[in-house]
Amino acid sequence: MRIYMQTPPLPDQAPRFYQICLERDLISGWILVKEWGQVGSAGRVKHEHYDDLDAAQQALQQTRDQQARRGYQVVFVQGQTGS
Numbered sequence: 001m002r003i004y005m006q007t008p009p010l011p012d013q014a015p016r017f018y019q020i021c022l023e024r025d026l027i028s029g030w031i032l033v034k035e036w037g038q039v040g041s042a043g044r045v046k047h048e049h050y051d052d053l054d055a056a057q058q059a060l061q062q063t064r065d066q067q068a069r070r071g072y073q074v075v076f077v078q079g080q081t082g083s
Contacts (some may be wrong), residue, residue, distance in 0.1 A: 003078075005067055006075050034047075
């Protein structure tokens, strides 16, 4: 699953983005990949490992909600989480 969020553009600066991806790892766990930065520049990336899908989905939803409270808006959602 992938969620791409972005702040509204301001006249004097480019919008910021936040992307959250949930991917299966090679050892039957899950990786939550968080990438953020300013549109048009290199962003930062953080990987978090989870042993089960439920915990990974909960972390994804918490991250999405936290960023929404900070002013990010969901631009698109791709895929579904599933085993």
